[in-house]
Amino acid sequence: xxxxxxxxxxxxLSLVFGVGRCARPRFDTSTDMGMVLVPQDAxxxxxxxRLRATDQDADFPLVFDIT
Numbered sequence: 517x518x519x520x521x522x523x524x525x526x527x528x529l530s531l532v533f534g535v536g537r538c539a540r541p542r543f544d545t546s547t548d549m550g551m552v553l554v555p556q557d558a559x560x561x562x563x564x565x566r567l568r569a570t571d572q573d574a575d576f577p578l579v580f581d582i583t
Contacts, residue, residue: 541569
């Protein structure tokens with residue numbers, strides 16, 4: 517097997533087995549996005565929505581922004 521193919525197999529297997537052991541993030545229900553309305557005067561690259569979650573494996577806060 518060529519070395520490039522070995523790396524692909526190694527990466528694939530690490531993703532398959534690594535993802536299986538991780539817990540999904542727990543999303544804050546108070547920031548649940550039903551519908552996001554963008555104001556007409558919103559500036560370019562400004563945050564229009566922020567979603568918060570917690571990583572259950574490391575007890576680490578996660579923040580996702582829509583700009």
